[in-house]
Amino acid sequence: MKKKAKHSKLSEYLKEKIEEFIATGLFTPGMKLDEIDLAQKFGVSRTPIREALIQLSSTGLVEMRPRRGAIVTPIDTKKLYEMFEVMAELEALCARLAARRITNKELEYLQKTHLECKVKEIIENPDLYYYKNEEFHIALYRASHNDFLIEQAINLHKRLSSFRRLQLRVRGRIESSLKEHEEIIEAIIKGDSELASKLAREHIIVQGERFSDLLASLNISQ
Amino acid sequence: MKKKAKHSKLSEYLKEKIEEFIATGLFTPGMKLDEIDLAQKFGVSRTPIREALIQLSSTGLVEMRPRRGAIVTPIDTKKLYEMFEVMAELEALCARLAARRITNKELEYLQKTHLECKVKEIIENPDLYYYKNEEFHIALYRASHNDFLIEQAINLHKRLSSFRRLQLRVRGRIESSLKEHEEIIEAIIKGDSELASKLAREHIIVQGERFSDLLASLNISQ
DNA sequence: GGGTATAAGTATGCATACAAGAAATTTTAA
DNA sequence: TTAAAATTTCTTGTATGCATACTTATACCC
Known part of the structure; x- marks a missing residue:
């Protein structure tokens, strides 16, 4: 090698x-x-x-x-859920700060990555979507203007990446993900930090159905 | 050695x-x-x-x-503030979850550590208060019942410990800190997760703000 | 035959040795 | 005297060796 x-x-x-x-x-x-x-x-x-x-x-x-x-590291479902719970909070903080601090240039870039997610051939390919989606999220992190937070968020994002990837294979998940992105962007444009925060949290947290979907797509873990 | x-x-x-x-x-x-x-x-x-x-x-x-x-690692005031911003969010999440998940035993322990913080000789000695205060916060983290979160929170708490320690030397900080703890406990007892979350966040962020000011005025860091 | 005990084998953890890149110092030139 | 270049020194980064704890396999006892 x-x-x-x-x-x-x-x-x-x-x-x-x-x-x-x-x-x-x-x-x-x-x-x-x-x-x-x-x-x-x-x-x-x-x-x-x-x-x-x-x-x-x-x-x-x-x-x-x-x-x-x-x-x-073997991941049991409990820990996985816990990690998503923390990730949701970090994303929520990013979104809240982004709503207050984002620059025009950053907003443009965020919208651009979102639009690229919506391209037909990307939507139809979970792997491609995964990468574009990652770009969108990292753009969101950066808009928080908190370098320490950005670092932490990227780290945890990386650690959860393989699971997010699987999540995207659940039917209809990509479509709802896109819709959620759109709402988050809208909230940020309005400067509504509380709403942006709430939407970002809900976008990540895997509760109820979503969690069982995730587990079902996994059935790797014990 | x-x-x-x-x-x-x-x-x-x-x-x-x-x-x-x-x-x-x-x-x-x-x-x-x-x-x-x-x-x-x-x-x-x-x-x-x-x-x-x-x-x-x-x-x-x-x-x-x-x-x-x-x-x-040299810490500049900007990074320090950023770290407090993230810490605030982790504590807020701990408090929110604690309000929903805390057991009677854990609540008793949380109240016990809080009462111990209030002892006269502890209040008058920032170093003693520092340790009791730490116990209180860690008890709060544990009440979240999210092991991953607990780990992250303790880690960051550790990293900020030397600054918190200094912070406690600011006049009146211990008294307001105690009052804030009390309010957080009340919110948790009521099961008001949103309030507990908000109070915990403010409890930490204030420290960050004050402390960055303190540092800036001392111009210890570059 | 099953379970424990003991011994051989293997991989980790630490020490030491060596290589290579910065920093410091000296030497030389302007 | 100052600046630049070259050499030396020093510290980090990597390789290798050795001792010990763990794993396993075999034998022995119940």
């Missing part, structure tokens, strides 16, 4: 790579991450692999059990 | 130690953390020190600049 030169630290590069493999499902939850295996696979020594794993363990993507090796 | 046996990994122990030194101000923001120095100080090799630093860098307490070593 080749390595990009732009990383001054191998461990940084490896972290991103492993992260990617987990996000795309190449490394599945519960899977053991053997240091020596990985080292050989990437053609490096154990040290940078270890450092990458340590970093990933503090974001929660992998779990390091003392003397028992690292595994991709 | 001695090491506790209860840690199966040295790096875990070192992480906590360094964290502690930063929280208590022994290691000050901007200070360089030389790996060899630390290794000698703790009587270990560079490896576990490095691993500890990597972990701390992903919580944000330490900054690792490629090839240029680690420093205790």
Whole structure:
């Protein structure tokens, strides 16, 4: 496997790579991450692999059990729900702040990403939609003008990405997602921070039906 | 320096130690953390020190600049305010959930910690108050019954701890803090989740605002 | 035969060694 | 004397080796 030169630290590069493999499902939850295996696979020594794993363990993507090796963090439904609950709140805060602080340029960009989500061929392809949708959300985060929040939101978003991806396969979810985006944008344009906040929260939170849909689409977890 | 046996990994122990030194101000923001120095100080090799630093860098307490070593993350007032803004939201969520989910036992414990905060000798000693106050807040987090949220809240709380500590030295802050706690408890008892949420948010955000002002006037940070 | 105990094997955690990139210092030139 | 260049020094980043805890497999006992 080749390595990009732009990383001054191998461990940084490896972290991103492993992260990617987990996000795309190449490394599945519960899977053991053997240091020596990985080292050989990437053609490096154990040290940078270890450092990458340590970093990933503090974001929660992998779990390091003392003397028992690292595994991709298994997600039970309870924790998943909890994570969405927190994500909803972060998004709500982003939306609330965005409604007050967004610049014209940022608003334009937000609308642009939303419009791109609505293109027919994107709507019909969950994978494409996933990427466009991600752009929309990150644009929303940035409009909050709170760098710390942006960082946290992007982090958690990343961690939930594979599940969001699955969510989009639920029939009709993309359509309602689009509608919700539209309402959020409207609230932001009106400068109604409370409404924007409420809508963003509801857009993310997976309650009732939505949660069982998510679980059904998963049935990966125990 | 001695090491506790209860840690199966040295790096875990070192992480906590360094964290502690930063929280208590022994290691000050901007200070360089030389790996060899630390290794000698703790009587270990560079490896576990490095691993500890990597972990701390992903919580944000330490900054690792490629090839240029680690420093205790310097905090400017802007970032500090941003962190309080996010903390406020997490506390608000905790309070909202607590209002709906708190058990009798948890409520008793929350009230107990609050009453202990009100003891005369505690009120008069900012350091003592700091610890009791922390107990109160953590009790609130736990009452949310969302383990992921609890973890996140405790993490950020820790990171802001040294600032909260200073904050309590501002005249009259302890008294108003107590009053705010009381109102939050009342709202939780009533089961008024929206009110509890609002009060908790304001309780924290005020600290952020005041504190940024305080810092700015002290111009400690650049 | 099932369960425990013991021993071999394997992977982690830490130490040490080496390589390479910054920073510091010295030397040289204008 | 100052500035620039080159060399040295020092620190980080990576590799490798070794000891120990955990896993497993086999044997022994009930």
